[in-house]
Amino acid sequence: MNExxxxxxxxxxxxxxxxxxFRRLGRSVLRVQEDERRRLARELHDGVGQNLTALKHRxxxxxxAADVDPTLRDALDAAVALCADTLxxxxxxxxxxxxxxxxxxxxxxxxxxxxxxxGQAAGISIAxxxxxxxxxxxxxxxxxxxxxxxxxxxIAKHAQAxxxxxxxxxxxxxxxxxxxxxxxxxxxxxxxxxxxxxxxRERLRLFAGTLEVHSAPGDGTRLRAVVPLDA
Numbered sequence: 358m359n360e361x362x363x364x365x366x367x368x369x370x371x372x373x374x375x376x377x378x379f380r381r382l383g384r385s386v387l388r389v390q391e392d393e394r395r396r397l398a399r400e401l402h403d404g405v406g407q408n409l410t411a412l413k414h415r416x417x418x419x420x421x422a423a424d425v426d427p428t429l430r431d432a433l434d435a436a437v438a439l440c441a442d443t444l445x446x447x448x449x450x451x452x453x454x455x456x457x458x459x460x461x462x463x464x465x466x467x468x469x470x471x472x473x474x475x476g477q478a479a480g481i482s483i484a485x486x487x488x489x490x491x492x493x494x495x496x497x498x499x500x501x502x503x504x505x506x507x508x509x510x511x512i513a514k515h516a517q518a519x520x521x522x523x524x525x526x527x528x529x530x531x532x533x534x535x536x537x538x539x540x541x542x543x544x545x546x547x548x549x550x551x552x553x554x555x556x557x558r559e560r561l562r563l564f565a566g567t568l569e570v571h572s573a574p575g576d577g578t579r580l581r582a583v584v585p586l587d588a
Contacts, residue, residue: 380588383563384496391455391499398454406447413440456502464490464498464525468505472523479513482520490527497584500564501525501534504582507553508536516540516578527586534582542576557582564588 419425420433452474459467465487476483505523512518518540526533545554558568565588572578 380563380565383559387499387560387563388496394455395460398451398457401447401451401454402457406444406451409440409444409447413437413444416440459498459502460495464493464501467498467502468523468525471502471506471509472521475509475513476521481513481518483509484520484522486522486524488524488526490525490532491586493532493586497532497564497586500560500566500584501532501582503560504534504557504568505536507557508580511553512536512538512540512578515543518577530586532584532586534580534584536580537577539577542572542574542578544574545570545572 416433416437420430420437425433456467456470458470468487469485472483472485475481509521509523512521516538518538521536521538524533524535526535554568554570561568561582561584564584566582566584569581569583570578571581
């Protein structure tokens with residue numbers, strides 16, 4: 358008599374088990390990706406970066422030698438400048454791959470660095486507010502950092518915003534990342550794939566999180582990512 362109810366319960370249990378397995382596998386993939394980003398960032402900073410520093414120093418020594426031909430001095434001066442630019446690009450790429458500040462100091466300093474970095478590059482005023490948070494594991498810190506990074510990059514590319522407020526709070530056992538900009542806004546139903554929103558949603562889903570986006574043409578954008586602490 359209760360057979361349909363039992364089947365429904367079994368089906369529900371199976372779906373929940375599949376969802377847990379999906380999240381476990383997805384989080385494993387993210388963990389591997391972050392480990393690889395960390396390795397590449399370290400290699401760029403410690404390997405390529407140090408070699409470029411040594412090369413720049415050696416070129417400067419040759420340029421500053423007393424008996425160098427003026428024509429050659431100009432060429433060496435240009436080589437030193439090119440080396441300096443390449444060194445800065447390499448360091449920036451290393452920081453974007455995996456900022457050491459996230460591993461060394463945690464989420465709040467990493468978000469403040471991200472706000473300064475994106476704001477200076479895009480000419481946007483980005484305010485960062487982080488309320489006192491409970492201790493977070495590395496996966497959740499990385500999750501919120503990557504979502505914030507994707508959202509700020511979207512704003513820099515598309516929003517034409519002048520100011521942004523990024524805020525992180527904890528309410529009722531859930532982390533909330535809120536990002537509000539005063540840009541041109543958009544119709545969320547028409548946003549093309551590749552905007553990064555779907556990627557953020559999938560990343561949050563692996564932690565039982567959600568993403569809300571409220572926007573309209575000419576009215577800015579409000580993004581809210583919510584992640585339970587115990588999922």
